[in-house]
Each structure stands twice: as structure tokens, then as C-alpha cells.
Amino acid sequence: MEDWFGFKVIWDNIEHFLIGRYPSGPIGGLALTIWLAVVSCSLSIVIGIFLGLLCVSQNRFVKYPVLTVVNCIRGIPLLMVIFWMYFLLPAFTGGVVPENWTVIAALTVFTSAYMSQIVQAGIEAIPRGQMEAGLSTGLSRTRVMIFIVLPQALRNMIPSFVNQLVSLIKDTSLAFIVGVAELTHVATQVSNRTMIYPAQIFFFIAVVYFILCFMLTSYSRWLEGRLAYRKAI
């Protein structure tokens, strides 16, 4: 194959970029990036819904502490959260935590805070009449929230969740800092080994991330459009 602007280096290492050292070693590269993003996203949707419900609680001893914690997490860089997890998790579990789980924990904590804000906004966007109607049929506040308000709110939140997944995919690149062999880390390895093609390599992985994220962004836009259409009818 002819060397086109030095991009042959990509083709030579394509397997490394996609799955890392998989058959002979741990999985890495793009596959690990996607795995980290999907696991953290699922966990943070669950935790985010839980925190979001606490944020709209009427008990101020629940609401304000949760809001404070959420806003503190939103106020610090993800890199800081990763470092905290790197030091805290071994201290609490008393053993060695695999780097993959350090990163998943950090991403989950960080993204849950943002998810909870989405959930809170989503619940507040549901007309008050829904809550009042539910209460007047004799259901408790908690039950109305879980069975009537939340399901309606969740449907409107799906585009925002997809956008958070996009941020999450971009954020997994920070796993590089604690030595997790995801796409960015693999790219730095290949770049260090081949020495003279950094621009090609980092441009290539930028394009890989772009394709992944742009597909999801477009999907979320389409979902938003469809939701708006449904509401109009």
C-alpha cells in the first residue's frame, strides 16, 4: 500500500487502535473506550435519576445537602475527580482497584451530577396539574412521582441523556492519565513507538471519536425533533 501523507502508520496499527492487545492481552483501544462509556453511562443514568428525585424532594434536609454535593462535583474538573478516585477507592476498599474501575467510578460520579440536573429540569418541566391530579386520586407523593411524573419526564430527557453519552465518550479520553489503555492511550503508545507521525495518528483518532459522537449527536437531534412533533399533536 502506498504511503499517503504518512497515513500508512494507521493501517499498520489498525488492530491495535480498535481492540488493543486483545487476543493476547487485555482489551483496549476503541473497544475499551466504548465499554467505559457505556458502563459509566448506564450507572450514571440510574444514580442520576435517584439524585434528581432527591433534588426535587420537599424535605429540605434531603434536598439541600444533595444539591450542594451535586454542585460541588460540577464545580471541579473531571481530572480532579479521577485523581480523587485514584486515591480514595483503595483507601475505602482496602485493596487494589483495577484502573478500569477507578475510571468508571470517577466518570460515574462526575456524570451522575450532570444527569441529576437533567432529571431535575425534566421533572420540573412536567405541568403541576399532573402531580395535583395524581395526589387527588389518593396516591402518595412518592408514588405519583414514580408512576406518573417520572415516566413522562424520562421520555423528554432521552435526547439529553444521549448528549451526556457523547460528553462521556469524549471524557473517557482522560482515562489516559491513570494508564487505562483506551483509544487515546493506545494512540500515544503508537505515536511514541513510530516517533514521526503524531499529527496523522492524533488526527485519525480525532476522526474516530468524531464519527462516534457525531452519529449520537445526530440521533439526539432527530429524537428531539420527533418529540417536538409528538407534542405539537
Added chain:
Amino acid sequence: MRGNVNGQFSGRGGMFTYQFDWSVVLTGQYAQWIADGIKVTIQLSTVSIALSFLMGLIIAVMRLSHLGPVRWFAQSYLEFIRNTPLLVQFFFWYFGSYQILPQSVNDWLNARDFEFSAAVIALTIYTSAFIAEDIRSGIRSIPKEQMEAARSSGFSYVRSMQYIILPQAVRITIPPLISQFLNLTKNSSLAMTIGVAELTYQARQVESYTFKGFEAFTAATLVYLLLSLIITALVTLYDKKVLSPTGMK
């Protein structure tokens, strides 16, 4: 300041004691490192926000242009930058600059602080894409009669943008811009990966020299929290004092 408190962490696997020593980050050489880190973080963020505001303004106007190619260029720039991790952009500009930029520019950058410049380039390009979207929605919220009135009194498209539309749009856009500044400050922590001695870098440095990770990262975390508190307070103040009284919102 001497404040030694013993902390205990217990868990399934065992128990260890950690000797808290806050004097490490409050006095002497290591406190100086943290202070230097804060200075670099603030420098990096201010320089980048100023540049990305200018660039965001240009991209936003290009995005609304009537010329197809200009609009498509701005659109693809926005999509590509917003859907790519900042860290990859950092590495691209830092490691790849020799292949991309002309020799003279590289020499010029090398004579100065190259890491800092690469960080400014990456942060500016990344943030400008987000700022451009904020400014664009600001511009779109200005009634189109403003543009029509400006054009009918003889201003060219560019001049009506410059003198009539943008001054009004920027006024509305200031709160989201300040939030972008907050994001930028947080994102500037990534500059540690290419060796810029900003706050996170210094905190990690203190940790590796003293093994006082908890203290070092607590100090850095508190500084970031303080910065975001100040910035959030500014937005609230601006909303209350400037936007609401005139009814422009």
C-alpha cells in the same frame, strides 16, 4: 500552621492510618508551588477566553453568513471540534505542531513557552466552538427588523453586524459566556498532560514529593470550587443588575 489529625480508613481488606499534615500545603515551598499553579491556571484561562471570544465571534458570524461555502466551513468546524475530545486536540497541537505549522512559527513558539502556547491554541479552538453557538443563539434572538433597519440606512452586512447586531447580541450572551469561562477554567486542568505547570499539575507534583495526596488534592479542589463559586456569583449578579432591570432577557 500545625494541624495534625489522625484519620482512619477501614475497609474489607484491612485498615491503615493516614497522618494528615495540612502544613504541607499551607506553608513553605509546596504552598508556593500551589500558588504558582493557581497563577498559571488563571493566566491560561484568561488568555484563552479572550482569544476564544474573538474566534467564537468570527465563527458565529460565518455560521450565519449568506455565502454557502463560508457557512459550510463554519458548520463543519463547529461539528468537528465539538465532537472531538479536548485531550486529543491537546496532543494533536502539542505533538503534531512540527508537522503542521510552518518552521518559522515553530521556532517562534519554541523561543517562548511552547507548552503554554500549545495549551492556549487547543483551549482556544475548543472553547471558540462552544462560544460560537452561544453567540449565534444570541444573534438569533435579536429581532431581524434591527438588521433590516440597519441595512436600509445604508450599512453593509458586515458593518450592521459590527455596529448594530453584535453589541446587542453580546450583551445577552454574557451569562453563557461566563459559564464557558468556568468550563474553560476546569478544562485548563488538561494542560497538565502536556506539561504546563498549572494547578492540577502542581497538586500532583506536591503529591509525588511528599506523599500527601489528600492534602494536595483537597487544596486544589477547594481552589477550583472557589473559582467556580465566584464565576457563578458573577452570572447571578449580571442577570439581576444588568439584564433584568431593562427587561432584556
